[in-house]
Amino acid sequence: MRANNLTLLTDYYELTMMQGYFKNPTDQSVIFDVFYRNNPCGGAYAINCGLEQVIEYIENLTFSSDDIEYLRSLHTFDEDFLEYLSDFHFSGDIYAIPEGTVVFPHEPLLKVIAPVIEAQLLETAILNIINHQSLIATKASRVVHAARGDGIMEFGLRRAQGPDAGIFGARAAIIAGCIGTSNVLTGQMFDVPVLGTHAHSWIMSFPDEYTAFKTYAKLYPDACILLVDTYDTLKSGVPNAIRVFEEMREEGIPLTRYGIRLDSGDLAYLSKEAYKMLAAAGFDDAVISASSDLDEYLIDSLKAQDAKINSWGVGTNLITCNDNPAFGGVYKLAAIKDKDSNEFIPKIKLSENTEKVTNPGNKTIYRIYNKSTGKIKADLICLADETFDESETMVIFDPIDTWKKTRVLGGTYIMRELLTPIFLNGKKVYHSPSVMELQAYCRQEMDTLWEESKRLINPHEVYVDLSQKLYDLKTRLLDEMGSENLYDDQEFF
Amino acid sequence: MRANNLTLLTDYYELTMMQGYFKNPTDQSVIFDVFYRNNPCGGAYAINCGLEQVIEYIENLTFSSDDIEYLRSLHTFDEDFLEYLSDFHFSGDIYAIPEGTVVFPHEPLLKVIAPVIEAQLLETAILNIINHQSLIATKASRVVHAARGDGIMEFGLRRAQGPDAGIFGARAAIIAGCIGTSNVLTGQMFDVPVLGTHAHSWIMSFPDEYTAFKTYAKLYPDACILLVDTYDTLKSGVPNAIRVFEEMREEGIPLTRYGIRLDSGDLAYLSKEAYKMLAAAGFDDAVISASSDLDEYLIDSLKAQDAKINSWGVGTNLITCNDNPAFGGVYKLAAIKDKDSNEFIPKIKLSENTEKVTNPGNKTIYRIYNKSTGKIKADLICLADETFDESETMVIFDPIDTWKKTRVLGGTYIMRELLTPIFLNGKKVYHSPSVMELQAYCRQEMDTLWEESKRLINPHEVYVDLSQKLYDLKTRLLDEMGSENLYDDQEFF
Incomplete structure (x- = not known):
């Protein structure tokens, strides 16, 4: 091949x-x-x-x-x-x-x-x-600049223009300041951080969202970022995530890197509402990660709207430099x-x-x-x-x-x-x-x-x-x- | 690597x-x-x-x-x-x-x-x-459709998003109807036609344009497409190309696949003028090939203007699908x-x-x-x-x-x-x-x-x-x- x-x-x-x-x-x-x-x-x-x-x-x-x-x-x-x-x-x-x-x-x-x-x-x-x-x-550098110090994760492999575009594109993105990539092969080849948690299919493979979250949290208590938009972000996803974090706290499991990921919808609104709910439960230091067709302009706009997002996954638009x-x-x-x-x-x-x-x-x-x-x-x-x-x-x-x-x-x-x-x-x-x-x-x-x-x-x-x-x-x-x-x-x- | x-x-x-x-x-x-x-x-x-x-x-x-x-x-x-x-x-x-x-x-x-x-x-x-x-x-299919039966050559390797994007992009372009690619590795891997003649640097490496053309024509009389825009297309390039074709005709060398390539300027105007000059010298069956940031819309527009182009080299915009x-x-x-x-x-x-x-x-x-x-x-x-x-x-x-x-x-x-x-x-x-x-x-x-x-x-x-x-x-x-x-x-x- x-x-x-x-x-x-x-x-x-x-x-x-x-x-x-x-x-x-x-x-x-x-x-x-x-x-x-x-x-x-x-x-x-x-x-x-x-x-x-x-x-x-x-x-x-x-x-x-x-x-x-x-x-x-x-x-x-x-x-x-x-x-x-x-x-x-x-x-x-x-x-x-x-x-x-x-x-x-x-x-x-x-x-x-x-x-x-x-x-x-x-x-x-x-x-x-x-x-x-x-x-x-160059594109990654612009995205990193727009995030004003928040970490950018490179998530574009599935939309890159072939394997090399994913492999060497992730390399270039990390040189320009991305904190890591989802691409495991790039991680292996260049000794750079690999990142990611789970997909909607994980949630859908369990009888309910809570069970899916709970199972994941037990497995990966150190890197427990839960994807909350499979059914309904604010009515189902965030409450189930908070329930799991509360149970971890009760069981004495240290909450080191934990939080939620938003992958659809109005990210400004959802992140602010999710933050309120998390903070009310004592989880104001949770990671609120966002992904969903992001680029430097959208991140800049979300920052200007005071969106409560502190971690960004950027895929298609970075890995293809879609506007150029x-x-x-x-x-x-x-x-x-x-x-x-x-x-x-x-x-x-x-x-x-x-x-x-x-x-x-x-x-x-x-x-x-x-x-x-x-x-x-x-x-x-x-x-x-x-x-x-x-x-x-x-x-x-x-x-x-x-x-x-x-x-x-x-x-x-x-x-x-x-x-x-x-x-x-x-x-x-x-x-x-x-x-x-x-x-x-x-x-x-x-x-x-x-x-x-x-x-x-x-x-x-x-x-x-x-x-x-x-x-x-x-x-x-x-x-x-x-x-x-x-x-x-x-x-x- | x-x-x-x-x-x-x-x-x-x-x-x-x-x-x-x-x-x-x-x-x-x-x-x-x-x-x-x-x-x-x-x-x-x-x-x-x-x-x-x-x-x-x-x-x-x-x-x-x-x-x-x-x-x-x-x-x-x-x-x-x-x-x-x-x-x-x-x-x-x-x-x-x-x-x-x-x-x-x-x-x-x-x-x-x-x-x-x-x-x-x-x-x-x-x-x-x-x-x-x-x-x-899909992009190549659109470009091929716009050319209304003329051959499209895939020339994008240097602008592709990494080696695989060039290799497999050329493969996809040929499946969708391109007649060949400049990419030699794709030619080797998939047994498809490879195409191309020479660059501006070839012309500039000789004391003058005529000598560069003449040398090329002697080497490759069967595939003699001469790049005519290094100095001045209509005052230097086309006349020098015609001189070389006339000498080939006089020497009894069969003119099988021969012609010119335009790589800059107003392709509609230049192709029509070049055609008139070639036809006047008895070379109305010459290939007139064009390349220069082409895409399906430009080819369609040149066709609508009755440009005298019958062969197209398409690079960047095809191999990156620049608009999408x-x-x-x-x-x-x-x-x-x-x-x-x-x-x-x-x-x-x-x-x-x-x-x-x-x-x-x-x-x-x-x-x-x-x-x-x-x-x-x-x-x-x-x-x-x-x-x-x-x-x-x-x-x-x-x-x-x-x-x-x-x-x-x-x-x-x-x-x-x-x-x-x-x-x-x-x-x-x-x-x-x-x-x-x-x-x-x-x-x-x-x-x-x-x-x-x-x-x-x-x-x-x-x-x-x-x-x-x-x-x-x-x-x-x-x-x-x-x-x-x-x-x-x-x-x-």
Whole structure:
């Protein structure tokens, strides 16, 4: 059922192009950048995620004899090329921004420097992995933010787009701050908390709701969250739950983690009424958990209504990022090494929309923090060999509306380079942190964003500028392209 | 990286409930139905998909010693229960509607009859698989319909929600009528056509566009679709492509499958202009392929504008079903076998919304076709032991607005039972067709739908009725529940 080897998880055209490069040997190294153009869900940031799986994909990149046999059967590939593939391994360099980092549009999240025949193969799988996990981590981060400190449980496996979407989506959700997942396989694979209690079918399998609750409470007194909406939440579910909690109290069973789950109906009203009933019986510290097609907007609205909910299970809308189900990361050629000079020649991909023109050359990113607050001032995309002196005053400017300038005074800021070496000459030089370590790192990262950039609607955008050198290079390449008159002049107007 | 065994691909609460059933042995068999409530994307049907992967999941359902060790580490499960799990295998019956079948809301797509402890475990993975593949098959079917006979190529791997979403999404897309996929791994796993030519990076790796095209044409004269929008579609791309085609013609190379691909800009205008240029050079049979954030609505609009496009590559919006990224299938308890009488006692799950109340009992579905046109008249959900006589006149009625009745005259209709045995007593009794066989079957299935039910906007809904016996049973159970006064009386109004 499941392919263990993801080497063929690639678009067919990567292989036809590879054979083209093989037959017309250039041996030239190239640079490809992974970046995205728009933040998901109308937000002002994304959470970069998926690097650990990209690393594993590249480390396991080998064409098995079955793979070669399959490719031969397509009658498109010659034996010498298949021979080459059977010995294939990645020999290049990869730099990437660590997982859990807050990132912004146009920044290279990952950079591949390798012979073009190798770099081309990686495109599809790298995009698939990073696009998926960054999407879900970003959505989860929004949901976590909306809950204002309450725990978010990831419950989406049954609605995820296939097993991997459930497995790695839950991983991404936990990195972004969810306290656990219902997905047991993710728990096993990544050593993260697994959560959940029972379904309506449990209640319906017993002669009555009280017996179902009582049986569950006896089994799991330490994690006794009872689902109260199978018949009637306020007339049956909550009273039966209170009866069980009272009996536990009478029997001297410590009520550690106990409470109710609401899975339908008017959650604001029901939670307030349920809280009153629980509090009147002396159970005002009970968990009141809610689930039912939740997302960041509904949670925000329930918080604004003072709903008495302190634990949230979020499924479908988180695990599919329902309002924006694709991240839109792309893999674009940025430079080609010249055979004679051995220097990288920057390349640019045109577009009628200036904002969509790619940034050329071998680049890196510096994040500029305010030294006293620790908050992000701006990000600066620059050429990889540029250096900066934090004691000097720097003028940064908007790369589209260049008259919008900001002076950053020397000594008031700290710079941090975001791209980190992951592979050098095909060898892994990076150790992935555990998922729970990444969660702690991501929490710190969120603290570097202003609240204004975290709000759900119309957030303040963070500046992503180009260094003067990169801006000048891009402008020169655009002018050269423009003078060759290569733009479409829109003859139909 | 990838788990081979999906046994732990389940919600944690399935396992806590299982231990509950284990500790309170009932040994009772139950019936769970998988069904959905709303057709995706505002359509009037869905394409059922994913059964082959459900079968493989169930056949491989065993807890490895690593799985047991992991569950032990959670300090929630007792040794006797872990012992039981280590010997676990599915011993029940499964009935399902074959993949590629047109289906409608409320119909049991799959029915599990098994001891409750076993049936509970299956819930999450079955829903994950069927929800994903049925979603993508339904979306793909809409896209294929919009293209009015042109080929649709599935190109979404890089934007799919993880590897499986790409692999099994492409499988579902092909079942629903896509002519092939860019995903090489899907090609290998399911023996389906793989497609694609080259990317912008290919063009940019050569000194100029003509050289890039020429090199490609020499390599792949049989599948020479040239991407013409890297620099300027009409001033550079199309003229260079025509030059290459003319040279091939002069050299006597047969132009079999050749043409251009448009990946940006105004596809209606560009395709018409490109066609004029190609036709003027004697290449009016060239493929004009388009890709660029397409979906069924854009393709329909381009068709309505007489765009000269005859081949379509559809990526992100198909592989994520962007306007409706979750299918919403649920797994609901329908009956419990009584220990004493050994009969199934029907169960019903209430909801304030009458349409959301589940259908109780052990059920099946008959599809009623018009004998002369072969089109679907209606579906009838009934109890599994009901029989019908096609020579007899039948009155069917809407299960909500019961006064809406239709008389179907004896001899004018044919009935077909949709649910098929898949597992009996834990043994597989069904052989999955190949993906290309399923594609052919699905094409026949689409022919049984009226055009009015296939249109993209405001389609005509197909009747799904209940048999008189099932309707009476449901009404009786609802009345019984109602007299116990279990409805929420909305105290806040």
